[in-house]
Amino acid sequence: MHALRNYEESFNGFGEAYFSSVKKDMAKGWKMHKEMTLNLIVPVGNIRFIILNKNTNNKSIVSPLIDVTLGENNYSRLTVPPEYWVAFKGVETETNILLNIADIPHDPNESDNKDLNYFKVESFL
Numbered sequence: 001m002h003a004l005r006n007y008e009e010s011f012n013g014f015g016e017a018y019f020s021s022v023k024k025d026m027a028k029g030w031k032m033h034k035e036m037t038l039n040l041i042v043p044v045g046n047i048r049f050i051i052l053n054k055n056t057n058n059k060s061i062v063s064p065l066i067d068v069t070l071g072e073n074n075y076s077r078l079t080v081p082p083e084y085w086v087a088f089k090g091v092e093t094e095t096n097i098l099l100n101i102a103d104i105p106h107d108p109n110e111s112d113n114k115d116l117n118y119f120k121v122e123s124f125l
Helices: none
Strands: 016-023 027-033 038-044 046-053 066-071 077-080 084-091 095-102 111-113
Touching: 016 027, 016 084, 038 046, 038 066, 046 077, 046 095, 066 077, 084 095
Parallel strands: none
Antiparallel strands: 016 095, 027 084, 027 111, 038 077, 038 095, 046 066, 046 084
16 A cells, blocks of 8 residues: 655655544544645545635535545545645544655644534535
8 A cells, every 4th residue: 555655746755644543424624734735545444535725714515625535445645735624534434544644743833723613514524
């Protein structure tokens, strides 16, 4: 299962790699990184990702820029540049594992967070 090579166009450098887990039907987000590029891979289970433009407002229902499920059923990498809102939700299996290969180390002051209910995406929550 390939994740990322240093000669790929989407490789912006290495800051850290970390795993996160999400249970089936559990959602996490909204987060927007100001500087970090995310490289998201799902080696175990399946996770649905919703990506919104940074200028999205919290009107009643918003259309995602990207709405994709990655994992065992669709193994690929999702690269998210800075300044996009990201949320994700576990699908199908009880435990779903996410790997993020980030181009900079984690810094809690580098991102903005919103409550999951801030943006309304049809059939997400």
